[in-house]
Amino acid sequence: MNFWEYLGDHRRQLLFDAFQQASVVFQCMVAATAIGVLIGVLTYAGDWTGNLATTTTSTILTVPSLAMIGLLIPIVGLGVPPTVIALTLYGLLPIVRNSIVGLRGVDPALVDAANGIGMSRKMRLARVELPLAWPPILTGIRVSTQMLMGIAAIAAYASGPGLGNEIFRGLASLGSKNALNQVLAGTLGIIVLALLFDAAYVLLGRLTIPGGTRV
Numbered sequence: 001m002n003f004w005e006y007l008g009d010h011r012r013q014l015l016f017d018a019f020q021q022a023s024v025v026f027q028c029m030v031a032a033t034a035i036g037v038l039i040g041v042l043t044y045a046g047d048w049t050g051n052l053a054t055t056t057t058s059t060i061l062t063v064p065s066l067a068m069i070g071l072l073i074p075i076v077g078l079g080v081p082p083t084v085i086a087l088t089l090y091g092l093l094p095i096v097r098n099s100i101v102g103l104r105g106v107d108p109a110l111v112d113a114a115n116g117i118g119m120s121r122k123m124r125l126a127r128v129e130l131p132l133a134w135p136p137i138l139t140g141i142r143v144s145t146q147m148l149m150g151i152a153a154i155a156a157y158a159s160g161p162g163l164g165n166e167i168f169r170g171l172a173s174l175g176s177k178n179a180l181n182q183v184l185a186g187t188l189g190i191i192v193l194a195l196l197f198d199a200a201y202v203l204l205g206r207l208t209i210p211g212g213t214r215v
Contacts, residue, residue: 003184006181006182006185007185013166014189017162017186018192020161021152021153021161021163021164021189021193022197023161024080024083024152024161024162025149025152027084028087028088028091029141029144029148031084031091032088032091032095032144032148033095033137033141033144035088036091039057039092039099040053040096040098040099040100040102040103040137041103043096043100044100050100054096054097054100057092057097058097060090060092061093065086065090066154066157068086068089069082069086069157069158069160070157072086072158073158078158078160079158079159080160080161082160083152083155083158083160083161087151090144090147090148091145091147092144094139094141094143094144094147095140096140098136098137098139098140099133099136099137101136102133102137103129105136106129107132110132111128111129114127114128134208134209138201138204141201142198145194145198145201146197149190149193150194152164153186153190163185165186166185166186166189167183167186170182171183
């Protein structure tokens with residue numbers, strides 16, 4: 001069976017796996033973005049707090065993904081829970097780092113002007129600092145998404161959702177007629193999803209970032 005015949009015969013399973021992959025990455029990115037931006041807001045004002053946040057989240061990335069998921073299995077079991085926790089943790093660094101960089105890069109004159117008209121810290125963050133820091137934050141989200149799309153494939157090791165199951169099935173049956181087709185289908189599916197997500201972020205940037213401040 002050639003590759004195109006394999007795609008035709010297994011399109012429903014492949015589409016289901018692709019949907020699960022996209023869904024888990026999207027949900028983890030929402031969680032990582034919320035947590036990462038919050039950490040950035042809480043730590044950007046101080047040098048040591050910002051460095052601590054960046055160092056801590058970068059340390060997480062030094063843990064191999066397979067080891068991370070393996071360590072989580074005895075705690076939360078197999079399936080979706082270890083996948084979600086691992087992906088959310090791995091997605092933090094680019095968002096935390098870019099949030100801190102973006103917030104620190106806001107023109108102090110604009111901050112002083114906001115204070116001068118009586119804005120509270122929360123109002124200043126919401127209306128001045130975070131909107132101006134959005135371009136680098138969005139860049140961090142794009143980088144995290146690309147990382148997580150690949151890391152999510154490893155989640156199949158813990159019975160997690162996504163196209164990684166297709167890859168692992170192929171690897172487990174090396175030598176069979178469809179082994180290469182399975183690995184290739186899973187890999188190409190992940191690449192296509194990564195490109196679609198990135199295109200969506202480009203569109204989001206065009207809709208939310210004024211032309212003069214795009215990065």
